[in-house]
Amino acid sequence: MIEVKNLYKDYGTVVAVHDVSFEVKAGEVVGFLGPNGAGKSTTLRMLAGFLGATSGEIRINGFDIVEDAMSARKSIGYMPEMCPLYGEMRVGEYLRFRSELKGVPRRDRKSDVDTAMTDARVSHMSETRIQHLSKGYRQRVGLADALIGRPPLLILDEPTAGLDPNQIREVRRLIRGLAGKHTVLVSTHILSEVETTCDRAVIIDKGRTVASGTIDQLRTERRTLGAVLRLHDPVDTLAAVLDSAGGLSSWSQTITTELGVELSANETSPYSRVSVEYAPSPLPTQDVLEQIVKALVASGVGVREATETKASLEDVFAQLTRDTGGGPTESQPATVVDDSEEAST
Amino acid sequence: MRGFVAVFKREMLGLWVTPLAWIVTAVFLTLQGWSFYTLVEYYAKFTTVSVDQGPLQAYFVSPFIVMSLMMICPALSMRLFAEERRSGTIEALLTAPVSAVGVVFGKYAAVLATYGLMWLPTLAYPIILRNTGHVDWPVVASSYLGIFGIGASYLSIGMFMSAMTRSQLIALVLTIMVLFGTFILGLGEFIFDEGPLRDMCTHISVRGQLGDFAKGIIDLRRVVLDATAIGLPLFMTVRVVDSWRFG
Numbered sequence: 001m002i003e004v005k006n007l008y009k010d011y012g013t014v015v016a017v018h019d020v021s022f023e024v025k026a027g028e029v030v031g032f033l034g035p036n037g038a039g040k041s042t043t044l045r046m047l048a049g050f051l052g053a054t055s056g057e058i059r060i061n062g063f064d065i066v067e068d069a070m071s072a073r074k075s076i077g078y079m080p081e082m083c084p085l086y087g088e089m090r091v092g093e094y095l096r097f098r099s100e101l102k103g104v105p106r107r108d109r110k111s112d113v114d115t116a117m118t119d120a121r122v123s124h125m126s127e128t129r130i131q132h133l134s135k136g137y138r139q140r141v142g143l144a145d146a147l148i149g150r151p152p153l154l155i156l157d158e159p160t161a162g163l164d165p166n167q168i169r170e171v172r173r174l175i176r177g178l179a180g181k182h183t184v185l186v187s188t189h190i191l192s193e194v195e196t197t198c199d200r201a202v203i204i205d206k207g208r209t210v211a212s213g214t215i216d217q218l219r220t221e222r223r224t225l226g227a228v229l230r231l232h233d234p235v236d237t238l239a240a241v242l243d244s245a246g247g248l249s250s251w252s253q254t255i256t257t258e259l260g261v262e263l264s265a266n267e268t269s270p271y272s273r274v275s276v277e278y279a280p281s282p283l284p285t286q287d288v289l290e291q292i293v294k295a296l297v298a299s300g301v302g303v304r305e306a307t308e309t310k311a312s313l314e315d316v317f318a319q320l321t322r323d324t325g326g327g328p329t330e331s332q333p334a335t336v337v338d339d340s341e342e343a344s345t
Numbered sequence: 346m347r348g349f350v351a352v353f354k355r356e357m358l359g360l361w362v363t364p365l366a367w368i369v370t371a372v373f374l375t376l377q378g379w380s381f382y383t384l385v386e387y388y389a390k391f392t393t394v395s396v397d398q399g400p401l402q403a404y405f406v407s408p409f410i411v412m413s414l415m416m417i418c419p420a421l422s423m424r425l426f427a428e429e430r431r432s433g434t435i436e437a438l439l440t441a442p443v444s445a446v447g448v449v450f451g452k453y454a455a456v457l458a459t460y461g462l463m464w465l466p467t468l469a470y471p472i473i474l475r476n477t478g479h480v481d482w483p484v485v486a487s488s489y490l491g492i493f494g495i496g497a498s499y500l501s502i503g504m505f506m507s508a509m510t511r512s513q514l515i516a517l518v519l520t521i522m523v524l525f526g527t528f529i530l531g532l533g534e535f536i537f538d539e540g541p542l543r544d545m546c547t548h549i550s551v552r553g554q555l556g557d558f559a560k561g562i563i564d565l566r567r568v569v570l571d572a573t574a575i576g577l578p579l580f581m582t583v584r585v586v587d588s589w590r591f592g
Contacts, residue, residue: 048440052591066591070347073442080440084433086355088362100351101441145437 001026001153001183002047007056009042009207016042018207020056024200026152029179031194031201032187033317039207040187041081044157047185048078061152074103077146077182081157083138087131091122091141094130095148102149112148120144120174136167143174154178156186160193172197191317203320210320218316227289230305231296348443352451353458356425360459365424370463373417380409381470401471401480405488405559411495411528411551418496419520421459422503423513425452426586431511435589445586453504453579460496464489484561491558494567495551498574499524505578508585527551 002024009017017039024030034040045051047058049065049072058065061075086094095113104112117123120143125133130141139159146154159175160168175197178184188194194201194215201218203211211218289308296303360366381404388400404410429435438448471480502523507516531553533546547553554567 045436048436050436050440050590070442070444073440076440078437078440080433080436082433084437086359086434087432088359089355093358097351097355098437098441100354101348101438101443103347103442 003059005057008054010054022202029184031198034204077151077154079142079146079156083142085130092126099148116144116147154182154184346447348447349451356455415524418499419503423516426508427513427516488559494571501575501578505582
């Protein structure tokens with residue numbers, strides 16, 4: 001559905017997009033992920049045919065964005081960042097204008113606009129002037145606009161930016177509902193959004209693609225940080241056991257009961273929950289857990305459960321976007337905002 | 346011309362739903378009405394001056410018209426592109442399957458139609474005069490043609506300026522400056538001695554054009570000048586819009 005090859009965008013003083021290549025297959029919901037200023041919007045604008053690329057090739061639905069601009073643009077429902085709309089128009093009026101602009105045949109316009117309004121859940125606002133709408137509703141109108149003409153591909157630029165948590169959930173639900181009917185490319189700087197709504201993610205930073213793959217593939221890239229063990233026996237023997245387990249040069253332990261209450265040294269309880277943090281180890285991390293369990297079992301400690309704790313996707317993201325590029329900005333951690341932070345802004 | 350009709354309709358709606366077109370029209374008609382009234386009064390009092398021209402001719406050549414057009418046309422055209430670029434709606438507009446020509450001509454046709462609607466009530470003037478005297482309708486038609494030509498070129502220049510900036514105010518000021526510049530050039534008619542320079546100024550002169558057309562003289566040179574002043578900025582605007590996309 002989307003083929004991007006060696007895309008460059010040079011703004012003269014800044015190279016905003018540097019050799020970006022990726023592909024989106026029909027039917028996929030792909031997250032386009034990157035910190036602010038990574039070149040997400042620039043890339044999406046080039047995909048939507050609003051900006052010309054300095055070099056590189058973009059094919060949408062098989063049409064070259066330059067050679068077959070009209071056919072390519074007809075295949076796209078694009079929702080720009082911040083969702084600019086004509087404030088003086090009513091919602092229905094605006095969507096009818098958009099459907100005419102997108103070349104929907106006259107007899108289909110009404111039903112097309114109605115379906116789009118239903119899908120984006122703005123039908124009851126059809127007579128309201130856009131300037132009187134809240135941010136969440138404007139966003140939905142933008143989404144309805146993208147749906148006009150039933151384009152096979154939707155490109156949504158930060159559809160949840162600036163919304164409150166309820167609205168974010170609502171928009172995500174809408175996007176998730178569109179999967180199957182449309183191919184969706186959605187940009188965001190929020191990782192959990194990709195986790196909840198997308199099948200696959202393309203991560204870019206400083207204008208370069210740093211990773212791309214299914215959400216599961218990205219998860220396997222997560223470094224294992226440690227493990228949580230549920231033990232039958234009192235935990236005070238654990239230190240000695242773990243010290244004897246190979247490959248753990250150093251580790252720290254917090255001991256909590258099942259209720260999550262910290263356990264002091266002289267207290268003991270069956271079914272203790274112990275979390276172990278791995279120090280960087282030469283061993284593959286799955287071997288470490290094996291070693292620990294082996295050592296515990298050998299010393300007679302009953303192991304009820306052993307689960308590895310993995311770095312969150314946020315950590316992977318931060319790691320990926322820190323490793324690339326260079327220069328003085330390298331030391332700055334990438335901006336990764338999760339839901340709770342987003343909601344407070 | 347893809348998107349022409351849709352853009353035209355939206356632009357008309359944008360102009361007439363917001364107060365802009367109404368305010369401009371109200372101010373314009375008040376000034377024109379006042380100008381016409383004083384002229385009729387004057388010609389009614391001094392019947393001797395009405396031998397070779399009537400109040401209608403005087404009305405169409407009055408500097409009042411040029412002055413008001415130099416203010417009103419830029420006010421109509423200033424928002425065409427500047428507003429869309431400032432608010433970002435241009436992004437949604439240009440990513441739709443429309444051609445730059447369709448967008449530019451749609452917008453231009455809308456302000457031109459608005460301009461026409463603005464002048465429409467002034468048709469009442471010759472109709473009123475017909476009750477008391479003779480009205481030479483072909484001359485009235487040529488006078489309107491002259492006014493249409495000037496307005497159309499002013500609006501075309503104004504639209505080009507609007508495409509050059511994100512600020513409506515800057516678009517307005519730039520357009521007024523350019524229009525005032527051409528007006529000043531036209532005054533060269535009274536400054537320079539006989540020669541090509543003076544001829545050039547005479548032909549550029551907006552007042553000269555209004556004067557000719559109000560007498561019923563349709564000079565091809567003036568028509569060509571108007572067509573150029575309409576066509577060139579239109580063409581350049583199309584190129585500017587294309588350049589955003591492929592810059």
